[in-house]
Amino acid sequence: MCLFLIFAPMTVFYLNDLTPDQVVLNPDQSKHAARVLRLKQGAVLVLSDGRGAWHQGELKSVGKHCEVAIVQRHFQPPDAYEIHLAVAPTKNMNRYEWLVEKATEIGMHQLLPFFSNHSERQQLKQDRVERVVEAAAKQSLRAYLPKVAVARSFESLMNLDFEGKKFIAHCQDSPRKLLKDSYLIGSNALVLIGPEGDFSPKEVAMALDSGFEPITLGNGRYRTETAALMACHTLHLLNQ
Amino acid sequence: MCLFLIFAPMTVFYLNDLTPDQVVLNPDQSKHAARVLRLKQGAVLVLSDGRGAWHQGELKSVGKHCEVAIVQRHFQPPDAYEIHLAVAPTKNMNRYEWLVEKATEIGMHQLLPFFSNHSERQQLKQDRVERVVEAAAKQSLRAYLPKVAVARSFESLMNLDFEGKKFIAHCQDSPRKLLKDSYLIGSNALVLIGPEGDFSPKEVAMALDSGFEPITLGNGRYRTETAALMACHTLHLLNQ
Structure with a gap:
């Protein structure tokens, strides 16, 4: 500090x-x-x-x-936990870049862009996202640059080798716990946030089968980028 | 729900x-x-x-x-607590409007724009901010529209009649507690967030004299709009 x-x-x-x-x-x-x-x-x-x-x-x-x-020479120790956000790119790229900037400022460790059944946007300029990450890390004085994974399919997220708790923030009318009540402090978390039209029922079923826990972030109707940022900040705050 | x-x-x-x-x-x-x-x-x-x-x-x-x-006819009861954000307009209005949109989605109750010694922007289009609030409230299905106070001087914030805890998130090197450790769950909170160049030392001294508690939001260097959103979400989350 x-x-x-x-x-x-x-x-x-x-x-x-x-x-x-x-x-x-x-x-x-x-x-x-x-x-x-x-x-x-x-x-x-x-x-x-x-x-x-x-x-x-x-x-x-x-x-x-x-x-x-x-x-x-000085080395800053890494955080004891990691925040991985898998977020479907929004139709409007400004909204996605905004999220990348803010999540970097707050302390995201990795962004995993993915394309979902309902994604209107099916491509992403990786280098552009990386530039936003670097600018935000510079601004917020981060010794750790968040990683940006190559954009992938929803299916490939299901087989991801991940050491930590996995969550899916869907909007369907089925039981979900608040992220803050589902997360274990100090652990790694991977949170899936869907596109504007939410995940498809098939995707939600696949995720639950693959060990993702269904969560909600609150009782509002949040935009993709807002939900992703709330998830990032919730995990950051619980570890504060 | x-x-x-x-x-x-x-x-x-x-x-x-x-x-x-x-x-x-x-x-x-x-x-x-x-x-x-x-x-x-x-x-x-x-x-x-x-x-x-x-x-x-x-x-x-x-x-x-x-x-x-x-x-x-249906009436939704109000929240038991209120989040009041006093935020100096940023030089770039897009950043401010982005904050207004997100804070409305998350659940801010009132925005109080103010001009500080270090504010580069010394005017604000009230109706434009109100339009952003309404669009975001519509999007996120809010039965309560956040109020937008008329932009005021820093000094006039000091005399504000406010029932609840008052905080100032300054960046100076003096003792500050985390907002999450200073806030009392269920109470009203007013959080002051400064402009790009932070509050002036004189303003910080005035705020402390006027009963504002000095707080920090974390160990990063956050932009004005990021800090304001983190404050809003912290208070929302603690009451969840």
Whole structure:
């Protein structure tokens, strides 16, 4: 927490490999550092590998390939639990990207986009979603970048090897418990959120057969992205 | 809950006065009913006054001024607690409107926009915010329309006559408890969320003097609209 405060006004750069003592920002990051942030030689910045590293770096040279020396290494331990959200892309991509941004800020660990029987949208630009994740992680100072799985079919979610509790938030009129009463604090959770037209009855039956517990998030009628965010924040809050 | 399910695929029309046995939709609502939803004479719809009424109506005539007979009256009791969010408008209005939509879906009772020392935006279109509230309440089937107070100064929030606990979610490095540990279940809460640049130290001092308790929502760096939504959902969840 203290480290977050010290570095609060600074900018985070995510680089895959931070093992060397000196690293090079990619052309986009270099441009951002040099032209947008107007950083000068000697400027202090934060480097993360998105897997817990939260290092302090010093800008050694400014240009198309900015060089940064790592001056202090710090590792943030991972959360004791993981939040996996399997969410059908919404018809309107702005709503989905909004969800990705907010879930990243709050602390989602993995997003698993999937296409359901009732999905109006049957394709997703993976790189676009990943860019939203990185921007939101930067903004909210996350040492762990949420993973974005490749979009898959609903069926392939059924066979997923997952260590933790699995939930399906459907809207059908059958018994469901509140997520907050079904979740076990400290455990991993995978929550399935359907598209605008909800899951098909066949999908719900398949999920129940595959060990997913039926849940509800409250007594309102929530949009896909709202339900997904409520699920993410519920799990985050219960572990707080 | 049952009533929500019965009426789930239907459309809600908010009218201020539902005391007569027959009411008239305003021109916008009539257009929506006739041209968008293509409702015919005899169609069943939901009428609410936004203050708990959740009546069933039958369309008697379709035109520029649709007439609706109230065939069944139902009143939903209010929540035992109230969530009041005082949120400084964000620089980007889309972010603010997004918050208004989501907080309405989740169950905010009142929004109090205010301008802070660090607010980049110093004006707000009240009617636009109210339209977002109504659309979201319709979508999420709310019998209570959240109120939108007229935008005010930070100072005028200090003298607000409020029955319940008052919180300020500032980002300064001073002791703060988590909202979930500070809130008393079942009570009314007023939560202050600052603009992009946070509250000024003077504002924080004034709030503490005026009985606001300092809180935090977690250990991330959250955007204004994210923090406001987290506060709203935290209070909703604790009362669930």
